[in-house]
Amino acid sequence: MTTVEPVISFNDVSKRYPGGYEALAGVTFDVAPGEFVWITGHSGAGKSTLLKLVAAIERASGGTVLVNGQNLSALKSRAIPYLRRNLGLIFQDQKLLYDRNVFDNVMLPLAVTGHPYRDAARRARAALDKVGLLERERALPIALSGGEQQRLCIARAIVNRPGILLADEPTASLDAEYAETIMTMFRSFNQVGVTVLIATHDQALIERWRPRVVALARGRLAT
Amino acid sequence: MKTWTRHHLLSLRQGVARLFAAPLATLANIGVIGIVLALPLGAYGLLVNLQAFSGSLPTEPQISIFLAPGKGTSDHAALENRLKSASGVKTVRYVSRESALAGLKRSPGMAEVIASLRDNPLPDAFVVTLADGDADAADRLEHEFRTLPGVAHVQVDSAWVRRLDTLLRLGRTAVLLLCTLLGFSLVAVTFNTIRLQVLTQREEIEVSKLIGATDAFIRRPFFYFGSLLGACGGITALGVVFLGFRLLNRDLGQLGALYGVDASLRFLPLADSMAVVIFTATLSWLGTYISVSRHLHSVEPR
Numbered sequence: 001m002t003t004v005e006p007v008i009s010f011n012d013v014s015k016r017y018p019g020g021y022e023a024l025a026g027v028t029f030d031v032a033p034g035e036f037v038w039i040t041g042h043s044g045a046g047k048s049t050l051l052k053l054v055a056a057i058e059r060a061s062g063g064t065v066l067v068n069g070q071n072l073s074a075l076k077s078r079a080i081p082y083l084r085r086n087l088g089l090i091f092q093d094q095k096l097l098y099d100r101n102v103f104d105n106v107m108l109p110l111a112v113t114g115h116p117y118r119d120a121a122r123r124a125r126a127a128l129d130k131v132g133l134l135e136r137e138r139a140l141p142i143a144l145s146g147g148e149q150q151r152l153c154i155a156r157a158i159v160n161r162p163g164i165l166l167a168d169e170p171t172a173s174l175d176a177e178y179a180e181t182i183m184t185m186f187r188s189f190n191q192v193g194v195t196v197l198i199a200t201h202d203q204a205l206i207e208r209w210r211p212r213v214v215a216l217a218r219g220r221l222a223t
Numbered sequence: 224m225k226t227w228t229r230h231h232l233l234s235l236r237q238g239v240a241r242l243f244a245a246p247l248a249t250l251a252n253i254g255v256i257g258i259v260l261a262l263p264l265g266a267y268g269l270l271v272n273l274q275a276f277s278g279s280l281p282t283e284p285q286i287s288i289f290l291a292p293g294k295g296t297s298d299h300a301a302l303e304n305r306l307k308s309a310s311g312v313k314t315v316r317y318v319s320r321e322s323a324l325a326g327l328k329r330s331p332g333m334a335e336v337i338a339s340l341r342d343n344p345l346p347d348a349f350v351v352t353l354a355d356g357d358a359d360a361a362d363r364l365e366h367e368f369r370t371l372p373g374v375a376h377v378q379v380d381s382a383w384v385r386r387l388d389t390l391l392r393l394g395r396t397a398v399l400l401l402c403t404l405l406g407f408s409l410v411a412v413t414f415n416t417i418r419l420q421v422l423t424q425r426e427e428i429e430v431s432k433l434i435g436a437t438d439a440f441i442r443r444p445f446f447y448f449g450s451l452l453g454a455c456g457g458i459t460a461l462g463v464v465f466l467g468f469r470l471l472n473r474d475l476g477q478l479g480a481l482y483g484v485d486a487s488l489r490f491l492p493l494a495d496s497m498a499v500v501i502f503t504a505t506l507s508w509l510g511t512y513i514s515v516s517r518h519l520h521s522v523e524p525r
Contacts, residue, residue, distance in 0.1 A: 055433075057433070057524050057525070078437075078438075081432070081435045081436060081437045081438075081440075082435065083435075084432075084433065084434060084435035085434075085435035087435075089433055089434070091433075095426075095429070095430050095433065096430075097426060097427055097430055098426075099427075108430070108431070108434060109434040109435065111233060112431060112434055112435055112436040112437075112440060113435070114226035114227075114229050114230050116225075116229065117229075156434070160434075160435075
């Protein structure tokens with residue numbers, strides 16, 4: 001009995017890769033608006049696959065995935081860009097563009113949506129300010145430390161003010177102190193109403209925050 | 224609409240930036256397109272000039288009939304009737320030796336020569352134009368007129384103009400053929416260049432797709448890139464032909480001066496030049512379209 005429509009809804013979702021490898025099987029769960037959810041499990045448990053299904057990077061082999069009420073298996077490829085504009089994506093391999101500076105990396109999502117330059121620049125600086133990179137806006141990503149690069153990814157993910165934030169192992173390569181700051185950032189976004197899904201295998205972090213956990217084991221929900 | 228303009232300005236800027244990002248490769252590409260296209264373009268320019276030259280010449284075949292000296296006016300009238308009644312003759316014009324001399328005096332450089340003559344060496348003549356340009360008919364009439372009494376010499380003019388015309392038509396077909404073939408190579412050059420571009424921009428394309436860029440957004444800079452490449456190639460081709468004509472004109476001018484005529488090649492008119500640039504830009508756009516359609520979907524985020 002839910003009164004609020006879930007923003008993300010998995011119903012008996014399975015994902016089989018070509019070659020027969022089954023990454024997810026019979027996964028069912030809902031995420032309410034404004035929730036903070038951990039996706040946990042060992043490597044290969046299907047955490048990344050689950051996030052990729054939400055962002056329509058991969059398509060489910062069975063079951064239905066609903067995001068903001070849209071059935072992703074029925075979504076035309078032409079509609080995918082518009083779905084992604086409401087998602088903030090933070091990737092394990094960062095996917096920064098190393099041929100342009102910090103500021104231009106954050107500007108990219110706004111260029112895609114055709115924001116007027118002045119407004120876009122203001123928003124980009126606000127996002128950089130939130131992650132504490134405002135002084136480094138002219139630097140190239142290669143000149144940033146690992147933690148700074150991760151913060152740059154976060155700035156790029158939030159600059160469009162998405163309703164949902166998806167992060168795949170955002171603290172994987174960081175020391176405990178840096179991980180802590182990053183997590184504080186995610187908490188603060190969540191407090192202003194952003195739905196946050198984070199995939200991690202870092203048990204220590206989960207112990208500290210104790211939010212809702214969706215645990216995966218070998219592609220299935222572990223309870 | 225505003226967003227649309229903004230997107231296009233951004234894509235144009237990106238397209239230009241990518242051209243400048245690899246200046247050597249860009250120059251090489253423009254050079255290839257320019258030089259390859261300069262070939263048919265130069266040939267076309269020469270043809271246009273030759274055509275203008277041949278257009279100023281009479282294309283109707285004429286037969287000049289020079290009369291033996293010392294014949295009276297009555298003989299002339301009889302001959303004129305014979306000529307007019309021959310089949311295939313359109314007009315018959317009598318040119319007296321006096322008027323022929325006067326006409327010659329008006330030609331540049333001839334006045335002094337004529338002034339040095341004691342008496343008029345020119346014969347009376349008839350100029351016959353033919354109804355149709357059949358070379359056989361001209362030959363037949365030439366033979367017929369030669370046997371007429373009082374005729375000293377018969378000469379068929381303008382047959383060579385016709386030959387020139389036919390040659391020009393051949394030349395036009397050759398240029399058209401060359402243009403088509405090299406047009407294909409222009410499409411191929413752009414196709415390959417864009418394919419390489421997609422490969423070098425792989426990361427940017429992938430990230431753009433992940434943050435919600437539409438296919439149109441990703442394609443647009445490539446279209447600007449390709450079309451600009453083609454347009455620059457077209458301009459280069461025009462430049463090559465222009466320089467070539469300048470060089471030829473220097474020599475032609477000297478040659479012409481020896482003959483007392485103004486011999487110079489005229490460069491392609493502005494409308495033609497613009498059409499060339501639009502043509503190359505369009506072909507490159509086409510090459511880009513094919514290349515982008517084939518290669519862009521190979522870059523999908525994982």
